[in-house]
Amino acid sequence: xxxxxxxxxxxxxxxxxxxxxxxxxxxxxxxxxxxxxxxxxxxxxxxxxxxxxxxxxxxxxxxxxxxxxxxxxxxxxxxxxxxxxxxxxxxxxxxxxxxxxxxxxxxxxxxxxxxxxxxxxxxxxxxxxxxxxxxxxxxxxxxxx
Amino acid sequence: xxxxxxxxxxxxxxxxxxxxxxxxxxxxxxxxxxxxxxxxxxxxxxxxxxxxxxxxxxxxxxxxxxxxxxxxxxxxxxxxxxxxxxxxxxxxxxxxxxxxxxxxxxxxxxxxxxxxxxxxxxxxxxxxxxxxxxxxxxxxxxxxxxxxxxxxxxxxxxxxxxxxxxxxxxxxxxxxxxxxxxxxxxxxxxxxxxxxxxxxxxxxxxxxxxxxxxxxxxxxxxxxxxxxxxxxxxxxxxxxxxxxxxxxxxxxxxxxxxxxxxxxxxxxxxxxxxxxxxxxxxxxxxxxxxxxxxxxxxxxxxxxxxxxxxxxxxxxxxxxxx
Numbered sequence: 001x002x003x004x005x006x007x008x009x010x011x012x013x014x015x016x017x018x019x020x021x022x023x024x025x026x027x028x029x030x031x032x033x034x035x036x037x038x039x040x041x042x043x044x045x046x047x048x049x050x051x052x053x054x055x056x057x058x059x060x061x062x063x064x065x066x067x068x069x070x071x072x073x074x075x076x077x078x079x080x081x082x083x084x085x086x087x088x089x090x091x092x093x094x095x096x097x098x099x100x101x102x103x104x105x106x107x108x109x110x111x112x113x114x115x116x117x118x119x120x121x122x123x124x125x126x127x128x129x130x131x132x133x134x135x136x137x138x139x140x141x142x143x144x145x
Numbered sequence: 146x147x148x149x150x151x152x153x154x155x156x157x158x159x160x161x162x163x164x165x166x167x168x169x170x171x172x173x174x175x176x177x178x179x180x181x182x183x184x185x186x187x188x189x190x191x192x193x194x195x196x197x198x199x200x201x202x203x204x205x206x207x208x209x210x211x212x213x214x215x216x217x218x219x220x221x222x223x224x225x226x227x228x229x230x231x232x233x234x235x236x237x238x239x240x241x242x243x244x245x246x247x248x249x250x251x252x253x254x255x256x257x258x259x260x261x262x263x264x265x266x267x268x269x270x271x272x273x274x275x276x277x278x279x280x281x282x283x284x285x286x287x288x289x290x291x292x293x294x295x296x297x298x299x300x301x302x303x304x305x306x307x308x309x310x311x312x313x314x315x316x317x318x319x320x321x322x323x324x325x326x327x328x329x330x331x332x333x334x335x336x337x338x339x340x341x342x343x344x345x346x347x348x349x350x351x352x353x354x355x356x357x358x359x360x361x362x363x364x365x366x367x368x369x370x371x372x373x374x375x376x377x378x379x380x381x382x383x384x385x386x387x388x389x390x391x392x393x394x395x396x397x398x399x400x401x402x403x404x405x406x407x408x409x410x411x412x413x414x415x416x417x418x419x420x421x422x423x424x425x426x427x428x429x430x431x432x433x434x435x436x437x438x439x440x441x442x443x444x445x446x447x448x449x450x451x452x453x454x455x456x457x458x459x460x461x462x463x464x465x466x467x
Binding site: 099106107108109110111115116117119120 | 255256257262264265306314
């Protein structure tokens with residue numbers, strides 16, 4: 001016999017778990033942002049950032065090309081004149097929070113929990129090419145007072 | 146009445162694309178362990194298999210960079226290219242490599258898929274895109290060497306997660322293109338075709354019609370290789386095999402079909418690449434078979450072969466290649 005009450009309870013429990021996982025992921029990014037900002041005396045702000053790209057060259061009925069959005073881990077220098085975010089890695093997150101995927105330099109790293117996410121982000125920051133990119137962002141001319 | 150002369154021109158036949166996977170046992174986790182004699186034997190096997198089966202692409206497992214250099218040097222073919230996907234530098238070690246005939250295939254793109262759980266990082270596979278010079282069409286290849294069952298049991302949730310991650314990669318390829326995508330997966334999965342990771346999470350099935358009708362599924366011909374290679378006939382004493390990997394301490398079987406080559410639905414639907422299942426098999430080399438059963442040897446896997454026919458349909462589109 002169908003047990004709607006049990007199914008409802010299971011759905012609520014899953015929703016709670018997903019919400020906790022998403023909050024946990026956001027907390028990891030807050031810690032990342034704060035630590036990197038401290039280490040760079042406020043010259044680097046790292047966060048998840050949403051971008052738009054052209055999906056196809058077909059015109060939509062509203063005019064313009066068909067577009068889609070994607071997320072990236074991006075960095076900017078809030079003290080520079082140019083405050084644009086620069087992409088460091090692609091970011092994908094499951095609706096339930098985990099797994100989340102960090103993609104850069106030909107590597108797709110699926111992280112299944114908080115610890116592996118922290119390790120994945122650590123690997124990203126420790127990468128030589130990312131290090132150079134961040135150095136370039138830090139060196140951007142400062143905003144005029 | 147004048148009639149036009151019948152055209153007798155015949156289109157040249159294109160050789161099939163022949164693929165091979167072999168877990169060489171030379172350097173598990175890219176850490177060398179083979180003696181000079183072991184390596185010499187493995188290289189001899191690879192050379193002989195390459196010549197016998199006209200192999201265009203071979204993926205090798207349990208190799209290190211030095212093994213790849215030695216194999217390539219010994220084969221000594223200027224048309225042979227390779228992609229070294231080994232990595233012994235980090236905490237997680239990776240030990241696969243891909244050798245290919247650059248007259249027929251060009252490597253367009255490659256990448257690595259990792260799954261991390263806590264402190265552990267497992268390699269789901271190496272992803273490569275090849276362009277075939279015969280068809281001017283692309284196919285995708287995923288080469289995997291999944292963790293040993295000694296470290297990650299068949300029922301361990303990590304195995305099913307790896308299967309799901311690989312599945313998602315395939316879904317992303319399928320959804321990024323309007324036409325059917327040719328995808329080959331090969332490797333040592335340390336799981337049988339019937340294991341949940343492959344059958345339920347990767348969706349690699351034995352049911353060809355289901356795969357043809359629904360391209361979410363993959364076709365795994367190695368379901369055929371789960372049992373004995375030939376039926377029992379009293380008095381018939383030719384030794385058989387029932388898998389690709391031999392583990393003498395196996396509880397309910399000493400044989401396992403861990404080495405497999407799996408195909409996307411497009412390979413069952415005609416042109417430009419068509420699976421030739423008749424020629425896709427476990428390669429039986431008598432001497433290697435006796436070595437893998439010997440506890441004093443390092444070798445414990447047989448190679449597997451996959452054959453893909455290049456169909457004539459492509460000639461209409463490729464007059465310049467005639």
